[in-house]
Amino acid sequence: MNTANQTAKIRKKITPYMYLMPTIVLMVILLVVPICMVIKFSMLDEAITSKAPSFVGIKNYVKVLTDKNFWNAAKNTMFFVLVSIVAHMVIGMVFAMVLNTRYLSSTTKGLCRVIFALPWMFTASVIAILWRLMMNPSGIINYLIVTLHLSPEGVDWLASRSVALIAVTIINIWSGYPFYMISMLAGLQGISTDMYEASALDGANGIRTFIHITLPSLKPILISLIMLDFVWTLQQFALIWMTTGGGPVGSTETIATYIYKQAFSKYKYSIASTAAVLLLIICIIIGIFYVRHQRSEE
Amino acid sequence: MVGRKKLWVKILVILILIIGTLWAGFPILWMMLNSFKPNAEIFAWPPVWISKSASFEAYIKIFHNPEQVRFFINSYVIAGIVVCLTLVVGIMASYAFSRFNFRGKEFINTVIVAVQAVPPITLLIPYLSLIVALKIYNTYWALVLTYLVFTLPYCILMTTGYFNTISRALDEAVMIDGGSRWYALWKVLVPTSIPGLVSVGMYTFMQAWNEYLFALTLTKTNEMRTVPVGINLLMGQHAYEWNQMMAMSVLGSLPILILFLFFQKYFIAGMTSGAVK
Numbered sequence: 001m002n003t004a005n006q007t008a009k010i011r012k013k014i015t016p017y018m019y020l021m022p023t024i025v026l027m028v029i030l031l032v033v034p035i036c037m038v039i040k041f042s043m044l045d046e047a048i049t050s051k052a053p054s055f056v057g058i059k060n061y062v063k064v065l066t067d068k069n070f071w072n073a074a075k076n077t078m079f080f081v082l083v084s085i086v087a088h089m090v091i092g093m094v095f096a097m098v099l100n101t102r103y104l105s106s107t108t109k110g111l112c113r114v115i116f117a118l119p120w121m122f123t124a125s126v127i128a129i130l131w132r133l134m135m136n137p138s139g140i141i142n143y144l145i146v147t148l149h150l151s152p153e154g155v156d157w158l159a160s161r162s163v164a165l166i167a168v169t170i171i172n173i174w175s176g177y178p179f180y181m182i183s184m185l186a187g188l189q190g191i192s193t194d195m196y197e198a199s200a201l202d203g204a205n206g207i208r209t210f211i212h213i214t215l216p217s218l219k220p221i222l223i224s225l226i227m228l229d230f231v232w233t234l235q236q237f238a239l240i241w242m243t244t245g246g247g248p249v250g251s252t253e254t255i256a257t258y259i260y261k262q263a264f265s266k267y268k269y270s271i272a273s274t275a276a277v278l279l280l281i282i283c284i285i286i287g288i289f290y291v292r293h294q295r296s297e298e
Numbered sequence: 299m300v301g302r303k304k305l306w307v308k309i310l311v312i313l314i315l316i317i318g319t320l321w322a323g324f325p326i327l328w329m330m331l332n333s334f335k336p337n338a339e340i341f342a343w344p345p346v347w348i349s350k351s352a353s354f355e356a357y358i359k360i361f362h363n364p365e366q367v368r369f370f371i372n373s374y375v376i377a378g379i380v381v382c383l384t385l386v387v388g389i390m391a392s393y394a395f396s397r398f399n400f401r402g403k404e405f406i407n408t409v410i411v412a413v414q415a416v417p418p419i420t421l422l423i424p425y426l427s428l429i430v431a432l433k434i435y436n437t438y439w440a441l442v443l444t445y446l447v448f449t450l451p452y453c454i455l456m457t458t459g460y461f462n463t464i465s466r467a468l469d470e471a472v473m474i475d476g477g478s479r480w481y482a483l484w485k486v487l488v489p490t491s492i493p494g495l496v497s498v499g500m501y502t503f504m505q506a507w508n509e510y511l512f513a514l515t516l517t518k519t520n521e522m523r524t525v526p527v528g529i530n531l532l533m534g535q536h537a538y539e540w541n542q543m544m545a546m547s548v549l550g551s552l553p554i555l556i557l558f559l560f561f562q563k564y565f566i567a568g569m570t571s572g573a574v575k
Contacts, residue, residue, distance in 0.1 A: 013400070015394075015398065016394040016398035016400040016403075019394035022387045023387055023390070024406070026447065029428075030428075030444065030446070030447045031413060031447055034421045034424035035420075037427070038421070038423055038424045048427055094314060095318055098314045098318070101307075103307070103311050112318065112319065114558075114562070118326055119322055121554045121555050121558050123510070123525070123526045125525075125527070125529045125530045125547075126550055129529060129543050129547055131325070133340070134328060138341040139341065143343060143344065174322075182566055182570055235419055237418075238510035238511060256417075260419065260422075273423050279419070279420055280417060283415045283416060286415060291408060291411045
């Protein structure tokens with residue numbers, strides 16, 4: 001009797017682990033092990049390419065952190081990330097607020113919500129090819145620029161050193177703002193109308209209502225959005241790789257394309273791993289803040 | 299005074315709607331229009347809006363090219379397997395998180411949330427040697443397994459949330475009637491959470507369908523390529539057959555667009571769960 005009871009107790013204790021087993025196995029093999037591997041690679045002199053690579057400590061880190069190309073990539077990445085986030089936020093907020101006004105019929109709102117959300121539905125390679133078509137020197141964007149007399153001649157968007165980074169940032173802005181818009185719309189719809197009515201009774205105008213009611217209510221959502229977007233944009237590879245490939249002359253090189261090139265065109269897997277570990281550290285720090293923020297919201 | 303102010307706000311709203319529609323919708327319209335044009339008219343100056351010789355030629359060419367049809371088959375198969383495996387494994391894990399207290403629960407949960415911040419490109423180099431070592435390089439499994447790492451966390455977090463809203467009394471009643479936990483999970487909890495699981499499934503499908511980096515590096519031959527990589531391959535091979543690339547883009551975007559248009563509510567629920575509490 002007693003032993004039966006004990007087996008039942010043990011069984012109850014191990015049951016949750018049984019349910020978690022597939023997840024744990026997968027996460028260990030494909031997450032924990034690879035992270036350990038990449039850290040190890042970053043401390044070897046010729047990872048993967050050599051049969052017997054030797055341990056070099058932090059030498060690769062010194063090499064990467066003194067590499068002019070790495071800092072150029074870091075600078076471009078910073079521009080790309082910051083401009084994207086601000087633009088995503090502003091466009092997302094404006095569209096969300098317009099879609100939440102009472103001046104529009106629900107049919108118009110529904111239709112516009114679908115159209116405004118569309119860019120989010122396309123995969124990076126489709127977005128890249130589509131914008132390459134539009135940003136072609138003889139493409140539709142240059143046609144509009146010349147016809148509207150904005151400039152006497154077209155711009156070579158993706159092939160000129162001075163505008164390529166701006167061009168890929170615009171593409172990224174286009175593809176990413178719907179995520180903010182949809183999330184903020186959900187947030188706006190959660191603000192009770194009582195608060196707006198109370199504010200209107202107090203004689204507050206639109207701008208004051210926005211600053212004192214709308215923004216504070218959206219703040220938790222905004223913080224989550226910014227952190228998620230930061231991590232996603234920081235590691236954006238596909239879009240840049242398929243539009244400019246990091247060029248011309250490194251003008252759109254980001255950390256992600258830097259890592260990819262070190263590994264797959266120069267076969268310097270140790271250097272690539274080192275940069276990858278640096279990227280991971282930044283992302284994990286933001287990830288920790290994200291986890292804390294999510295917890296505090298619960 | 300107030301009436302005039304209202305009018306201005308109304309005009310501003312309509313103006314933003316028009317600009318927004320052009321900004322979001324025009325590139326997509328342009329993609330569709332170009333997929334019906336003959337290649338010679340793509341860069342015509344002034345642009346040809348609706349071609350006099352518009353045709354489905356580009357689409358027909360894609361359907362008659364077995365290599366390109368293969369990209370679609372690969373994408374559907376891989377995304378399908380990823381969705382099924384993510385849901386099964388994720389539902390089991392969520393059940394443990396929702397119904398049990400156990401040692402290490404908090405830690406495992408934190409790891410799962412944090413995985414969403416791990417950049418795929420950091421795992422790429424170790425994956426390359428791991429996938430080769432496991433002898434699954436250039437197979438469906440290389441992509442299925444690596445995609446799971448990024449689809450599972452989201453699935454587990456969402457599904458645990460749904461399970462938490464379902465009363466424990468429900469599955470306890472099943473167990474008092476002599477049903478096992480396993481039975482309670484699949485016959486009671488899962489059917490009750492179908493709407494949530496549909497959102498999770500669609501989001502997972504989108505993640506798998508759209509993935510590019512691993513598909514590019516962990517497969518090699520053209521018959522293993524997925525749609526996102528395949529579209530880009532067309533650029534080199536066919537000396538810029540823009541109409542075909544646009545047709546392929548339209549076809550490659552259709553599954554997600556259809557899911558979005560027909561299941562908007564579920565789709566949006568999946569999209570907003572990351573930030574809206």
